[in-house]
Amino acid sequence: MDWAEVGTLVALLAAGALLSGFLAGLLGIGGGAVTVPVLYQVLTVLDVAPDNRMQIAVGTSLALIIPTSIRSLRAHMARGAVDTVLLKQWIVTVPLGAVLGGAVANLLPSEVLEAIFAAIALVLGVRMLIGRLPFMLGSDLPGRVGRTVAGLVIGALSAIMGIGGGVLNNTFMTLYGRSMHQAVATSAGVGVLIAVPGVVPFLVGGWGHSGLPPFNLGNVSLAALAILIPLSMPTVRLGATLAHRLTKRQLEVGFGLFLLTVSIRFMIGAL
Template sequence: MLLDPLVIVGLLLLGCGAGFMAGLLGVGGGMIMVPFLTAFMSGQGMEAGIAVKMAIATSMATIMFTSLSSVRAHHRRGAVRWDIVRKLAPGIVIGSLVGSMGIFAFLRGTWLALFFGVFVAFSATQMLLGKKPKASRQMPGTVGQLAAGGGIGMISGLVGAGGGFLSVPFMTWCNVAMHNAVATSAALGFPIAISNVLGYVIGGIGAEGLPEWSLGYVWLPALGIIVLASVMTAPLGAKAAHGLPVSKLKRIFAMVLYALAAYMLWKGLQGS
């Protein structure tokens, strides 16, 4: 499959934007990429349901690279809560495999698009309302964080995102400072991405309607182009995150998520 030069330019721009947003908001870039990749892949002649699944899986594959670039920049500033990463990561891996290798393979692409839209809109609302948690509320214990990680990993696997749209609100609700929550979410993006991509590859083996140069549900041409651009802009987003006030970060996060949720709900309703 030969890509049109304009599509290549578009994917490069998407990679730049997704990398920057990954560093800025700790969302792994998946929330940005899935709607745009769905449009790109539909434009390449893929069936709508397959386009959504390929977009979700390819988006997650890019997060393996952008999360490393982003977390490195946050770690240099001492913002990553590695104690939280260690307790959430095991549950994240288990939940991710359940979501990507099990539920994802059996759900129709249109239902995945609707699921994506609803959860993203919910996350945006929670962030925009900015309800202050009780001063005494802290992160739960080991079992609680294992369960929370499982939920974050499973839902991330269904929508192709690094989990920031769930982990950032969850951590801020538990009185983790916003900048620390964003940085820690970036670190959690790597185990989410690795385990989910493994599930997408295994679950997509033998699936019908996949285009050339596919590895399971991952579309390799888009992966390579986006990664090339995104790893360069993720550190710039991380730098910008530490220069913005918390209230502005929350508003940016919410507005971006609302726009993307609306698009994917529209896409899902079109195919239902």
């Protein structure tokens, strides 16, 4: 065993955990856009079967989002910034979308899932670079039908990517006149609604597959979670605190550039 290589992999996971926890608190996102590419790279170095890599990265990311989103939600609720009415209306539609998205992700070939991740990361990266959009679709959120459709789409796309839906929900809410601070706070709750049901298809879908690494439950890596969870949790509160004190524009630009880099990385890998 090459202990230097093992140390490098653990360091990568640790850095990804700290950053994903911070982003979970700061932007209300689950941090999956960070942990998925990090996990994918680690699984590639470990020579895990190509057919399983992306599913394991996405499934493990969703499992990580559960504790980070819950912690982020509690921090934001303490400040009274969460739209609990919207979360209650989405208590069925977002989880349903997440289950459907997770089921689709487990059925897709790994290379197709990589392409979808790259495409959505590209769009979200551009969205983050643009910042607050110079127009709105309305002065308040749409009615029940519009909210239902939005919840299904946010849940499905997020589960396919292994993210908490923060960027998608932030865009949705701010396009309809809600403040960024309320959107960020509410997105932490959306992450919980996505991750809890969304991880189930990955647990079930990978069960009994050949080529899985040790300490896996289906397409979820318990070994990776043992490193990611304890290291990501302390930075969530820091991110949530800064979210209410600082402008997020510089971080949005940095995160947008990161997403574009990730997208290009996956696109090059597909060539």
